[in-house]
Protein backbone atom coordinates (compact mmCIF):
# COMPACT_ATOMS: atom_id res chain seq x y z
CA UNK A 1 0.00 0.00 0.00
CA UNK A 2 2.78 2.42 0.89
CA UNK A 3 4.75 1.56 -2.25
CA UNK A 4 1.59 2.49 -4.12
CA UNK A 5 1.36 5.81 -2.32
CA UNK A 6 4.99 6.54 -3.06
CA UNK A 7 4.59 5.59 -6.69
CA UNK A 8 1.64 7.93 -6.99
CA UNK A 9 3.47 10.80 -5.35
CA UNK A 10 6.54 10.28 -7.50
CA UNK A 11 4.56 10.85 -10.70
CA UNK A 12 2.77 14.00 -9.52
CA UNK A 13 2.66 16.69 -12.23
CA UNK A 14 4.33 14.40 -14.75
CA UNK A 15 2.84 13.70 -18.18
CA UNK A 16 -0.26 11.48 -18.14
CA UNK A 17 1.62 8.47 -19.51
CA UNK A 18 3.46 8.30 -16.17
CA UNK A 19 0.28 6.79 -14.70
CA UNK A 20 1.27 3.54 -16.45
CA UNK A 21 3.68 3.05 -13.55
CA UNK A 22 0.83 2.38 -11.13
CA UNK A 23 -0.43 -0.70 -12.96
CA UNK A 24 -0.10 -3.59 -10.55
CA UNK A 25 -1.55 -5.16 -7.43
CA UNK A 26 -1.45 -3.60 -3.98
CA UNK A 27 -2.45 -4.85 -0.56
CA UNK A 28 -4.67 -2.61 1.54
CA UNK A 29 -5.80 -3.49 5.06
CA UNK A 30 -9.31 -4.43 3.92
CA UNK A 31 -8.77 -5.59 0.33
CA UNK A 32 -6.42 -6.10 -2.54
CA UNK A 33 -6.42 -3.41 -5.20
CA UNK A 34 -5.60 -4.45 -8.76
CA UNK A 35 -4.98 -1.69 -11.27
CA UNK A 36 -5.38 -3.72 -14.42
CA UNK A 37 -5.44 -1.14 -17.15
CA UNK A 38 -4.46 2.52 -17.16
CA UNK A 39 -6.14 4.80 -19.68
CA UNK A 40 -3.97 6.54 -22.27
CA UNK A 41 -5.18 10.06 -21.57
CA UNK A 42 -7.71 11.86 -19.35
CA UNK A 43 -10.37 11.79 -22.07
CA UNK A 44 -10.08 8.08 -22.90
CA UNK A 45 -12.23 5.33 -21.43
CA UNK A 46 -11.54 5.32 -17.66
CA UNK A 47 -8.97 2.97 -16.17
CA UNK A 48 -9.98 -0.51 -15.05
CA UNK A 49 -9.56 -1.35 -11.40
CA UNK A 50 -10.61 -4.33 -9.30
CA UNK A 51 -11.10 -4.43 -5.57
CA UNK A 52 -10.78 -7.94 -4.18
CA UNK A 53 -12.25 -8.52 -0.74
CA UNK A 54 -11.70 -11.75 1.23
CA UNK A 55 -15.17 -13.21 1.54
CA UNK A 56 -14.47 -14.71 4.95
CA UNK A 57 -14.22 -11.20 6.40
CA UNK A 58 -17.73 -10.33 5.23
CA UNK A 59 -21.10 -11.73 6.24
CA UNK A 60 -21.79 -13.12 2.76
CA UNK A 61 -22.83 -16.60 3.83
CA UNK A 62 -22.46 -19.71 1.65
CA UNK A 63 -26.23 -20.20 1.50
CA UNK A 64 -26.65 -16.88 -0.28
CA UNK A 65 -24.71 -18.18 -3.22
CA UNK A 66 -25.49 -21.89 -3.24
CA UNK A 67 -27.66 -21.73 -6.36
CA UNK A 68 -27.00 -19.77 -9.50
CA UNK A 69 -30.00 -17.43 -9.12
CA UNK A 70 -28.92 -16.72 -5.54
CA UNK A 71 -25.35 -15.97 -6.48
CA UNK A 72 -26.47 -13.62 -9.26
CA UNK A 73 -28.83 -11.87 -6.82
CA UNK A 74 -26.17 -11.52 -4.19
CA UNK A 75 -23.80 -9.98 -6.73
CA UNK A 76 -26.59 -7.69 -7.91
CA UNK A 77 -27.26 -6.43 -4.40
CA UNK A 78 -23.58 -5.69 -3.86
CA UNK A 79 -23.28 -3.86 -7.19
CA UNK A 80 -26.26 -1.67 -6.31
CA UNK A 81 -24.79 -0.91 -2.91
CA UNK A 82 -21.40 0.03 -4.34
CA UNK A 83 -23.14 2.25 -6.86
CA UNK A 84 -25.16 3.89 -4.10
CA UNK A 85 -22.07 4.57 -1.98
CA UNK A 86 -20.10 5.93 -4.94
CA UNK A 87 -22.87 8.45 -5.51
CA UNK A 88 -22.39 9.81 -2.02
CA UNK A 89 -19.12 11.29 -3.28
CA UNK A 90 -18.79 14.22 -5.64
CA UNK A 91 -19.23 12.86 -9.15
CA UNK A 92 -15.77 13.93 -10.14
CA UNK A 93 -12.71 15.41 -8.62
CA UNK A 94 -11.20 18.52 -10.15
CA UNK A 95 -9.40 18.02 -13.41
CA UNK A 96 -9.70 17.48 -17.12
CA UNK A 97 -11.63 14.91 -19.12
CA UNK A 98 -12.89 12.06 -16.99
CA UNK A 99 -10.72 13.01 -14.02
CA UNK A 100 -12.08 11.65 -10.78
CA UNK A 101 -14.96 9.61 -12.19
CA UNK A 102 -15.36 6.42 -10.18
CA UNK A 103 -18.00 4.13 -11.61
CA UNK A 104 -19.45 0.68 -11.29
CA UNK A 105 -21.58 -0.89 -14.02
CA UNK A 106 -24.78 -0.53 -12.01
CA UNK A 107 -27.88 -2.59 -12.81
CA UNK A 108 -31.28 -1.03 -13.60
CA UNK A 109 -34.73 -2.50 -12.90
CA UNK A 110 -33.64 -5.94 -13.99
CA UNK A 111 -31.37 -8.48 -12.44
CA UNK A 112 -29.03 -9.80 -15.09
CA UNK A 113 -25.85 -11.74 -14.52
CA UNK A 114 -23.01 -9.22 -14.85
CA UNK A 115 -19.30 -8.88 -14.27
CA UNK A 116 -19.54 -5.78 -12.04
CA UNK A 117 -19.36 -7.82 -8.83
CA UNK A 118 -18.27 -11.43 -8.70
CA UNK A 119 -18.79 -13.47 -5.57
CA UNK A 120 -16.60 -16.56 -5.55
CA UNK A 121 -15.97 -19.06 -2.74
CA UNK A 122 -13.02 -17.15 -1.30
CA UNK A 123 -13.31 -13.64 -2.69
CA UNK A 124 -15.67 -10.85 -3.63
CA UNK A 125 -14.39 -8.90 -6.62
CA UNK A 126 -15.73 -5.43 -7.35
CA UNK A 127 -14.92 -4.10 -10.82
CA UNK A 128 -14.63 -0.32 -11.09
CA UNK A 129 -13.73 2.25 -13.71
CA UNK A 130 -11.62 5.15 -12.49
CA UNK A 131 -10.87 8.32 -14.40
CA UNK A 132 -7.32 8.95 -13.23
CA UNK A 133 -7.18 12.67 -12.43
CA UNK A 134 -5.16 15.16 -14.40
CA UNK A 135 -4.80 18.87 -14.80
CA UNK A 136 -4.64 19.22 -18.56
CA UNK A 137 -2.42 16.23 -19.20
CA UNK A 138 -0.43 16.45 -15.96
CA UNK A 139 -0.92 13.83 -13.27
CA UNK A 140 -2.82 15.05 -10.20
CA UNK A 141 -1.42 12.59 -7.69
CA UNK A 142 -3.12 14.16 -4.69
CA UNK A 143 -6.55 13.71 -6.26
CA UNK A 144 -5.70 10.13 -7.19
CA UNK A 145 -4.57 9.52 -3.63
CA UNK A 146 -7.96 10.66 -2.36
CA UNK A 147 -9.71 8.22 -4.70
CA UNK A 148 -7.61 5.20 -3.78
CA UNK A 149 -6.93 5.90 -0.10
CA UNK A 150 -10.21 7.50 0.97
CA UNK A 151 -13.07 7.10 -1.47
CA UNK A 152 -12.66 3.46 -2.50
CA UNK A 153 -11.85 2.17 1.03
CA UNK A 154 -14.83 4.05 2.42
CA UNK A 155 -17.17 2.79 -0.31
CA UNK A 156 -16.02 -0.80 0.18
CA UNK A 157 -16.30 -0.45 3.93
CA UNK A 158 -19.90 0.67 3.75
CA UNK A 159 -21.17 -1.26 0.74
CA UNK A 160 -19.44 -4.61 1.26
CA UNK A 161 -18.34 -4.84 4.90
CA UNK A 162 -21.41 -2.90 6.02
CA UNK A 163 -23.77 -5.43 4.43
CA UNK A 164 -26.33 -6.64 6.93
CA UNK A 165 -28.49 -9.71 6.93
CA UNK A 166 -31.61 -7.69 6.19
CA UNK A 167 -30.04 -6.04 3.14
CA UNK A 168 -29.65 -9.28 1.33
CA UNK A 169 -32.06 -11.89 2.64
CA UNK A 170 -35.19 -10.37 1.04
CA UNK A 171 -33.43 -10.16 -2.33
CA UNK A 172 -32.23 -13.75 -2.17
CA UNK A 173 -35.70 -14.89 -1.15
CA UNK A 174 -37.24 -13.00 -4.06
CA UNK A 175 -34.77 -14.74 -6.36
CA UNK A 176 -35.89 -18.10 -4.98
CA UNK A 177 -39.53 -17.21 -5.57
CA UNK A 178 -38.97 -15.98 -9.10
CA UNK A 179 -36.99 -19.09 -9.85
CA UNK A 180 -39.76 -21.27 -8.38
CA UNK A 181 -42.35 -19.59 -10.60
CA UNK A 182 -40.17 -20.13 -13.68
CA UNK A 183 -39.84 -23.79 -12.86
CA UNK A 184 -43.53 -24.15 -12.17
CA UNK A 185 -44.46 -22.59 -15.51
CA UNK A 186 -42.03 -24.84 -17.30
CA UNK A 187 -43.32 -27.96 -15.60
CA UNK A 188 -47.01 -27.17 -15.95
CA UNK A 189 -47.26 -26.08 -19.57
CA UNK A 190 -47.37 -22.32 -19.17
CA UNK A 191 -45.63 -19.67 -21.22
CA UNK A 192 -46.09 -16.77 -18.84
CA UNK A 193 -47.52 -15.60 -15.54
CA UNK A 194 -48.72 -12.18 -14.44
CA UNK A 195 -49.39 -11.92 -10.71
CA UNK A 196 -52.38 -10.14 -9.29
CA UNK A 197 -51.32 -6.71 -8.11
CA UNK A 198 -48.53 -6.40 -10.68
CA UNK A 199 -47.90 -2.90 -12.03
CA UNK A 200 -47.29 -3.14 -15.77
CA UNK A 201 -47.24 0.41 -17.18
CA UNK A 202 -43.96 2.30 -17.09
CA UNK A 203 -43.23 5.87 -16.17
CA UNK A 204 -42.62 6.80 -19.81
CA UNK A 205 -41.62 5.30 -23.11
CA UNK A 206 -37.96 5.78 -22.24
CA UNK A 207 -38.08 4.74 -18.60
CA UNK A 208 -38.15 1.22 -17.19
CA UNK A 209 -39.44 2.46 -13.83
CA UNK A 210 -43.05 1.87 -12.77
CA UNK A 211 -45.79 4.40 -13.48
CA UNK A 212 -46.21 6.08 -10.11
CA UNK A 213 -49.64 7.63 -10.38
CA UNK A 214 -52.86 6.14 -11.65
CA UNK A 215 -51.56 2.69 -12.52
CA UNK A 216 -54.28 0.05 -12.43
CA UNK A 217 -52.86 -3.06 -10.73
CA UNK A 218 -53.21 -6.29 -12.69
CA UNK A 219 -56.02 -8.64 -11.72
CA UNK A 220 -56.39 -12.03 -13.39
CA UNK A 221 -59.73 -13.08 -14.87
CA UNK A 222 -61.07 -15.89 -12.62
CA UNK A 223 -60.95 -18.49 -15.38
CA UNK A 224 -57.26 -17.93 -16.07
CA UNK A 225 -56.15 -17.61 -12.48
CA UNK A 226 -53.58 -20.02 -11.15
CA UNK A 227 -51.90 -20.24 -7.74
CA UNK A 228 -48.20 -21.01 -7.64
CA UNK A 229 -46.61 -22.22 -4.42
CA UNK A 230 -43.35 -20.43 -3.68
CA UNK A 231 -40.77 -20.66 -0.89
CA UNK A 232 -40.51 -18.14 1.97
CA UNK A 233 -44.23 -17.47 2.21
CA UNK A 234 -47.20 -19.52 3.28
CA UNK A 235 -49.66 -18.33 0.65
CA UNK A 236 -49.14 -19.24 -3.00
CA UNK A 237 -48.87 -16.38 -5.49
CA UNK A 238 -51.99 -15.94 -7.58
CA UNK A 239 -52.27 -14.47 -11.02
CA UNK A 240 -52.99 -15.09 -14.67
CA UNK A 241 -51.35 -18.06 -16.34
CA UNK A 242 -50.88 -18.00 -20.10
CA UNK A 243 -50.75 -21.56 -21.38
CA UNK A 244 -48.73 -22.95 -24.22
CA UNK A 245 -50.57 -22.70 -27.51
CA UNK A 246 -52.03 -19.64 -29.19
CA UNK A 247 -53.23 -16.75 -27.06
CA UNK A 248 -54.71 -13.52 -28.35
CA UNK A 249 -54.77 -10.25 -26.48
CA UNK A 250 -57.60 -8.16 -27.88
CA UNK A 251 -59.29 -4.92 -26.87
CA UNK A 252 -59.86 -1.36 -27.92
CA UNK A 253 -57.11 1.11 -28.66
CA UNK A 254 -55.41 2.50 -25.57
CA UNK A 255 -56.85 -0.19 -23.30
CA UNK A 256 -53.49 -1.67 -22.31
CA UNK A 257 -52.81 -4.46 -24.84
CA UNK A 258 -49.28 -3.48 -25.81
CA UNK A 259 -48.43 -2.72 -22.19
CA UNK A 260 -49.34 -6.27 -21.23
CA UNK A 261 -47.32 -7.70 -24.11
CA UNK A 262 -44.32 -5.54 -23.20
CA UNK A 263 -44.49 -6.76 -19.63
CA UNK A 264 -44.40 -10.32 -21.00
CA UNK A 265 -41.41 -9.43 -23.21
CA UNK A 266 -39.52 -8.16 -20.19
CA UNK A 267 -40.64 -11.05 -18.00
CA UNK A 268 -37.89 -13.18 -19.49
CA UNK A 269 -35.74 -11.28 -16.96
CA UNK A 270 -36.21 -11.00 -13.21
CA UNK A 271 -37.05 -7.60 -11.75
CA UNK A 272 -36.10 -6.05 -8.44
CA UNK A 273 -38.49 -5.58 -5.52
CA UNK A 274 -40.67 -2.52 -6.00
CA UNK A 275 -40.58 -2.69 -9.80
CA UNK A 276 -44.17 -3.88 -10.11
CA UNK A 277 -43.12 -6.77 -12.36
CA UNK A 278 -41.44 -8.90 -9.68
CA UNK A 279 -43.92 -11.66 -10.39
CA UNK A 280 -44.38 -11.17 -14.09
CA UNK A 281 -42.51 -14.18 -15.35
CA UNK A 282 -42.19 -15.33 -18.95
CA UNK A 283 -40.52 -18.43 -20.32
CA UNK A 284 -36.94 -17.44 -21.02
CA UNK A 285 -37.28 -18.68 -24.59
CA UNK A 286 -40.00 -16.19 -25.50
CA UNK A 287 -38.97 -13.80 -28.26
CA UNK A 288 -40.56 -10.60 -29.52
CA UNK A 289 -41.00 -10.73 -33.27
CA UNK A 290 -41.58 -7.56 -35.22
CA UNK A 291 -41.25 -6.00 -38.63
CA UNK A 292 -37.98 -4.18 -39.21
CA UNK A 293 -37.86 -2.91 -42.74
CA UNK A 294 -34.42 -2.02 -43.95
CA UNK A 295 -32.63 -4.75 -42.05
CA UNK A 296 -30.33 -7.12 -43.86
CA UNK A 297 -31.03 -10.83 -44.10
CA UNK A 298 -28.52 -13.52 -44.97
CA UNK A 299 -29.37 -16.88 -46.51
CA UNK A 300 -32.48 -17.50 -44.43
CA UNK A 301 -34.91 -20.14 -45.62
CA UNK A 302 -38.11 -18.13 -45.38
CA UNK A 303 -40.02 -20.46 -47.71
CA UNK A 304 -42.47 -21.64 -45.00
CA UNK A 305 -43.82 -18.07 -44.87
CA UNK A 306 -42.79 -16.50 -48.15
CA UNK A 307 -42.54 -18.64 -51.25
CA UNK A 308 -41.14 -17.98 -54.69
CA UNK A 309 -40.92 -14.26 -55.42
CA UNK A 310 -41.63 -12.53 -58.76
CA UNK A 311 -39.36 -13.66 -61.61
CA UNK A 312 -38.98 -17.06 -59.97
CA UNK A 313 -36.67 -15.89 -57.17
CA UNK A 314 -36.40 -18.75 -54.69
CA UNK A 315 -36.61 -18.02 -50.98
CA UNK A 316 -34.90 -21.05 -49.49
CA UNK A 317 -31.74 -18.97 -49.06
CA UNK A 318 -33.15 -15.52 -48.95
CA UNK A 319 -30.71 -12.64 -48.67
CA UNK A 320 -31.27 -8.93 -48.90
CA UNK A 321 -29.58 -5.75 -47.81
CA UNK A 322 -32.90 -4.02 -47.37
CA UNK A 323 -35.82 -6.20 -46.32
CA UNK A 324 -39.45 -5.12 -46.54
CA UNK A 325 -41.78 -5.20 -43.56
CA UNK A 326 -43.07 -8.69 -44.30
CA UNK A 327 -39.76 -10.25 -45.38
CA UNK A 328 -37.97 -8.79 -42.37
CA UNK A 329 -40.56 -10.17 -39.99
CA UNK A 330 -40.64 -13.55 -41.73
CA UNK A 331 -36.85 -13.74 -41.58
CA UNK A 332 -36.85 -12.87 -37.87
CA UNK A 333 -39.38 -15.64 -37.24
CA UNK A 334 -37.33 -18.27 -39.03
CA UNK A 335 -34.10 -17.07 -37.40
CA UNK A 336 -35.69 -17.40 -33.98
CA UNK A 337 -36.97 -20.89 -34.77
CA UNK A 338 -33.38 -21.66 -35.72
CA UNK A 339 -32.13 -20.16 -32.44
CA UNK A 340 -34.51 -22.33 -30.41
CA UNK A 341 -37.30 -19.98 -29.29
CA UNK A 342 -40.18 -21.38 -27.23
CA UNK A 343 -42.73 -18.64 -27.91
CA UNK A 344 -43.30 -15.70 -30.21
CA UNK A 345 -44.63 -12.44 -28.79
CA UNK A 346 -46.18 -10.39 -31.58
CA UNK A 347 -47.98 -7.05 -31.59
CA UNK A 348 -50.15 -6.04 -34.50
CA UNK A 349 -48.86 -2.48 -33.92
CA UNK A 350 -45.35 -3.44 -34.97
CA UNK A 351 -46.13 -6.14 -37.51
CA UNK A 352 -46.49 -6.28 -41.27
CA UNK A 353 -50.24 -6.83 -41.68
CA UNK A 354 -49.82 -8.82 -44.88
CA UNK A 355 -47.62 -11.31 -43.06
CA UNK A 356 -50.22 -11.76 -40.34
CA UNK A 357 -53.29 -12.30 -42.50
CA UNK A 358 -54.86 -12.30 -45.94
CA UNK A 359 -58.60 -12.01 -45.59
CA UNK A 360 -61.27 -13.71 -47.72
CA UNK A 361 -61.70 -10.78 -50.06
CA UNK A 362 -57.99 -10.54 -50.79
CA UNK A 363 -57.87 -14.28 -51.30
CA UNK A 364 -60.63 -13.88 -53.87
CA UNK A 365 -59.04 -10.94 -55.63
CA UNK A 366 -55.41 -12.05 -55.69
CA UNK A 367 -54.87 -15.69 -56.55
CA UNK A 368 -52.65 -17.73 -54.21
CA UNK A 369 -50.31 -18.34 -57.19
CA UNK A 370 -49.45 -14.66 -57.38
CA UNK A 371 -49.06 -14.15 -53.63
CA UNK A 372 -45.77 -15.43 -52.22
CA UNK A 373 -46.83 -14.91 -48.61
CA UNK A 374 -48.45 -17.62 -46.55
CA UNK A 375 -49.80 -15.56 -43.68
CA UNK A 376 -48.91 -16.37 -40.08
CA UNK A 377 -52.57 -17.10 -39.33
CA UNK A 378 -52.17 -20.27 -41.40
CA UNK A 379 -48.83 -21.20 -39.87
CA UNK A 380 -49.10 -20.45 -36.16
CA UNK A 381 -50.78 -23.78 -35.39
CA UNK A 382 -48.20 -25.80 -37.32
CA UNK A 383 -45.43 -23.83 -35.68
CA UNK A 384 -46.74 -24.92 -32.31
CA UNK A 385 -47.33 -28.49 -33.39
CA UNK A 386 -44.05 -29.01 -35.24
CA UNK A 387 -41.67 -26.86 -33.20
CA UNK A 388 -43.45 -26.37 -29.87
CA UNK A 389 -43.43 -22.60 -30.35
CA UNK A 390 -46.38 -20.85 -28.73
CA UNK A 391 -47.80 -17.54 -29.89
CA UNK A 392 -49.00 -14.60 -27.83
CA UNK A 393 -50.43 -12.08 -30.26
CA UNK A 394 -51.92 -8.64 -29.68
CA UNK A 395 -54.67 -7.92 -32.18
CA UNK A 396 -56.90 -4.91 -32.38
CA UNK A 397 -58.25 -5.24 -35.90
CA UNK A 398 -57.63 -8.71 -37.29
CA UNK A 399 -60.70 -10.70 -36.20
CA UNK A 400 -59.85 -13.62 -38.48
CA UNK A 401 -57.44 -14.70 -35.77
CA UNK A 402 -60.34 -15.77 -33.55
CA UNK A 403 -60.43 -18.94 -35.68
CA UNK A 404 -57.06 -20.18 -34.51
CA UNK A 405 -56.93 -18.99 -30.90
CA UNK A 406 -56.79 -21.33 -27.91
CA UNK A 407 -57.40 -18.45 -25.51
CA UNK A 408 -58.56 -14.90 -25.95
CA UNK A 409 -57.90 -12.23 -23.34
CA UNK A 410 -59.67 -8.92 -23.70
CA UNK A 411 -58.19 -5.78 -22.16
CA UNK A 412 -60.77 -3.27 -21.10
CA UNK A 413 -59.61 -0.14 -19.29
CA UNK A 414 -56.45 -2.06 -18.27
CA UNK A 415 -58.44 -4.95 -16.82
CA UNK A 416 -58.17 -8.36 -18.50
CA UNK A 417 -61.21 -10.54 -19.21
CA UNK A 418 -61.34 -14.08 -20.49
CA UNK A 419 -63.46 -13.88 -23.66
CA UNK A 420 -62.43 -17.23 -25.14
CA UNK A 421 -65.93 -18.72 -25.23
CA UNK A 422 -67.44 -15.58 -26.70
CA UNK A 423 -64.72 -15.45 -29.33
CA UNK A 424 -65.31 -19.08 -30.33
CA UNK A 425 -69.01 -18.33 -30.59
CA UNK A 426 -68.43 -15.36 -32.85
CA UNK A 427 -66.01 -17.33 -34.99
CA UNK A 428 -68.75 -19.93 -35.54
CA UNK A 429 -71.53 -17.46 -36.20
CA UNK A 430 -69.54 -15.16 -38.44
CA UNK A 431 -67.22 -17.34 -40.56
CA UNK A 432 -64.29 -15.43 -41.95
CA UNK A 433 -64.74 -17.09 -45.33
CA UNK A 434 -60.99 -17.60 -45.58
CA UNK A 435 -59.42 -20.65 -47.13
CA UNK A 436 -56.52 -21.93 -45.10
CA UNK A 437 -53.29 -21.81 -47.05
CA UNK A 438 -50.77 -23.27 -44.67
CA UNK A 439 -50.52 -26.87 -45.87
CA UNK A 440 -49.87 -29.86 -43.65
CA UNK A 441 -46.83 -28.71 -41.76
CA UNK A 442 -44.86 -25.59 -40.97
CA UNK A 443 -42.01 -26.73 -43.16
CA UNK A 444 -38.45 -27.72 -42.59
CA UNK A 445 -36.01 -25.06 -41.45
CA UNK A 446 -32.64 -25.23 -43.12
CA UNK A 447 -30.06 -24.56 -40.47
CA UNK A 448 -27.32 -22.22 -41.60
CA UNK A 449 -23.60 -22.61 -41.10
CA UNK A 450 -21.81 -19.25 -40.87
CA UNK A 451 -18.58 -19.13 -42.86
CA UNK A 452 -15.34 -17.98 -41.18
CA UNK A 453 -15.09 -14.74 -43.16
CA UNK A 454 -18.45 -13.62 -41.69
CA UNK A 455 -16.62 -12.20 -38.70
CA UNK A 456 -13.96 -9.66 -39.52
CA UNK A 457 -13.23 -7.10 -36.85
CA UNK A 458 -10.37 -5.56 -38.84
CA UNK A 459 -10.86 -1.86 -39.52
CA UNK A 460 -7.84 -0.57 -41.38
CA UNK A 461 -4.86 -1.74 -39.36
CA UNK A 462 -6.78 -2.00 -36.09
CA UNK A 463 -9.34 -4.42 -34.68
CA UNK A 464 -12.64 -2.81 -33.79
CA UNK A 465 -15.46 -4.59 -31.97
CA UNK A 466 -17.27 -2.26 -29.63
CA UNK A 467 -20.75 -1.39 -28.50
CA UNK A 468 -21.86 2.19 -28.98
CA UNK A 469 -24.75 2.50 -26.60
CA UNK A 470 -27.35 -0.22 -26.43
CA UNK A 471 -28.32 -0.51 -30.06
CA UNK A 472 -25.21 -0.27 -32.19
CA UNK A 473 -22.20 -2.55 -32.38
CA UNK A 474 -19.33 -1.39 -34.47
CA UNK A 475 -17.73 -4.52 -35.87
CA UNK A 476 -14.80 -4.00 -38.19
CA UNK A 477 -16.02 -1.98 -41.13
CA UNK A 478 -19.73 -2.39 -40.37
CA UNK A 479 -22.29 -1.22 -37.85
CA UNK A 480 -24.72 -3.80 -36.51
CA UNK A 481 -28.04 -2.12 -35.76
CA UNK A 482 -30.04 -3.53 -32.87
CA UNK A 483 -32.77 -0.91 -32.49
CA UNK A 484 -35.54 -3.45 -33.05
CA UNK A 485 -34.46 -5.76 -30.22
CA UNK A 486 -36.90 -4.88 -27.50
CA UNK A 487 -35.57 -7.61 -25.24
CA UNK A 488 -32.06 -6.22 -25.25
CA UNK A 489 -32.33 -4.38 -21.95
CA UNK A 490 -28.88 -3.34 -20.79
CA UNK A 491 -25.96 -1.56 -22.51
CA UNK A 492 -23.67 -4.10 -20.91
CA UNK A 493 -25.49 -6.89 -22.75
CA UNK A 494 -24.61 -5.13 -25.99
CA UNK A 495 -20.97 -4.96 -24.92
CA UNK A 496 -21.11 -8.66 -24.11
CA UNK A 497 -22.53 -9.43 -27.56
CA UNK A 498 -19.69 -7.47 -29.19
CA UNK A 499 -17.20 -9.32 -27.01
CA UNK A 500 -18.80 -12.67 -27.83
CA UNK A 501 -18.58 -12.06 -31.58
CA UNK A 502 -14.94 -11.06 -31.24
CA UNK A 503 -14.26 -14.11 -29.09
CA UNK A 504 -15.83 -16.37 -31.71
CA UNK A 505 -13.72 -14.72 -34.41
CA UNK A 506 -10.41 -14.82 -32.54
CA UNK A 507 -10.88 -18.40 -31.43
CA UNK A 508 -11.85 -19.59 -34.88
CA UNK A 509 -15.27 -20.87 -33.88
CA UNK A 510 -16.58 -20.48 -37.41
CA UNK A 511 -13.90 -22.75 -38.83
CA UNK A 512 -15.65 -25.89 -37.60
CA UNK A 513 -18.71 -25.86 -39.84
CA UNK A 514 -21.07 -25.39 -36.90
CA UNK A 515 -24.66 -24.30 -37.30
CA UNK A 516 -25.94 -21.08 -35.76
CA UNK A 517 -27.71 -23.14 -33.14
CA UNK A 518 -24.53 -25.04 -32.26
CA UNK A 519 -22.59 -21.80 -31.96
CA UNK A 520 -25.21 -20.37 -29.60
CA UNK A 521 -25.16 -23.55 -27.50
CA UNK A 522 -21.40 -23.34 -27.34
CA UNK A 523 -21.39 -19.71 -26.22
CA UNK A 524 -23.95 -20.41 -23.50
CA UNK A 525 -21.84 -23.32 -22.32
CA UNK A 526 -18.77 -21.10 -22.29
CA UNK A 527 -20.61 -18.61 -20.06
CA UNK A 528 -22.00 -21.33 -17.80
CA UNK A 529 -18.72 -23.17 -17.38
CA UNK A 530 -16.17 -20.36 -17.38
CA UNK A 531 -18.15 -17.26 -16.48
CA UNK A 532 -19.30 -14.30 -18.49
CA UNK A 533 -15.93 -12.57 -18.09
CA UNK A 534 -14.15 -15.44 -19.82
CA UNK A 535 -14.89 -14.00 -23.27
CA UNK A 536 -13.05 -10.79 -22.45
CA UNK A 537 -9.61 -10.20 -23.88
CA UNK A 538 -8.67 -7.84 -21.08
CA UNK A 539 -6.44 -9.15 -18.38
CA UNK A 540 -7.95 -9.02 -14.89
CA UNK A 541 -10.91 -6.65 -15.11
CA UNK A 542 -13.22 -8.17 -17.73
CA UNK A 543 -14.93 -4.91 -18.66
CA UNK A 544 -18.58 -4.06 -18.09
CA UNK A 545 -20.52 -7.08 -19.31
CA UNK A 546 -24.03 -8.35 -18.67
CA UNK A 547 -25.26 -11.67 -19.95
CA UNK A 548 -27.43 -11.50 -23.06
CA UNK A 549 -29.82 -14.25 -24.07
CA UNK A 550 -28.88 -16.51 -26.93
CA UNK A 551 -31.64 -14.87 -28.97
CA UNK A 552 -30.17 -11.39 -28.83
CA UNK A 553 -26.73 -12.79 -29.63
CA UNK A 554 -28.28 -14.59 -32.60
CA UNK A 555 -30.07 -11.41 -33.63
CA UNK A 556 -26.78 -9.51 -33.72
CA UNK A 557 -25.11 -12.22 -35.77
CA UNK A 558 -28.08 -12.21 -38.11
CA UNK A 559 -27.84 -8.46 -38.60
CA UNK A 560 -24.13 -8.50 -39.30
CA UNK A 561 -23.84 -7.33 -42.87
CA UNK A 562 -20.75 -9.45 -43.41
CA UNK A 563 -22.50 -12.70 -42.44
CA UNK A 564 -22.07 -15.41 -45.09
CA UNK A 565 -23.55 -18.87 -44.72
CA UNK A 566 -23.61 -22.28 -46.23
CA UNK A 567 -26.39 -24.76 -45.58
Ligand code: ADP
Nearest residue numbers: 201214215216252253254255256257258259414
Ligand atom coordinates in the same frame (compact mmCIF):
# COMPACT_ATOMS: atom_id res chain seq x y z
P1 ADP B 1 -53.08 -0.43 -26.56
O1 ADP B 1 -51.92 -1.24 -27.01
O2 ADP B 1 -54.23 -1.27 -26.14
O3 ADP B 1 -53.49 0.59 -27.57
P2 ADP B 1 -51.29 0.59 -24.53
O4 ADP B 1 -50.86 -0.66 -23.89
O5 ADP B 1 -50.34 1.24 -25.47
O6 ADP B 1 -52.68 0.39 -25.26
O7 ADP B 1 -51.66 1.57 -23.34
C1 ADP B 1 -52.12 2.87 -23.56
C2 ADP B 1 -51.68 3.77 -22.41
O8 ADP B 1 -52.24 3.33 -21.20
C3 ADP B 1 -50.20 3.82 -22.21
O9 ADP B 1 -49.81 5.14 -21.99
C4 ADP B 1 -49.97 2.99 -20.95
O10 ADP B 1 -48.86 3.45 -20.21
C5 ADP B 1 -51.25 3.19 -20.19
N1 ADP B 1 -51.55 2.01 -19.38
C6 ADP B 1 -51.41 0.72 -19.76
N2 ADP B 1 -51.74 -0.13 -18.77
C7 ADP B 1 -52.09 0.65 -17.72
C8 ADP B 1 -52.51 0.38 -16.37
N3 ADP B 1 -52.62 -0.88 -15.93
N4 ADP B 1 -52.76 1.43 -15.56
C9 ADP B 1 -52.64 2.68 -16.02
N5 ADP B 1 -52.24 3.00 -17.25
C10 ADP B 1 -51.96 2.01 -18.11
Ligand code: MG
Nearest residue numbers: 257258259349
Ligand atom coordinates in the same frame (compact mmCIF):
# COMPACT_ATOMS: atom_id res chain seq x y z
MG1 MG C 1 -50.87 -1.10 -28.84
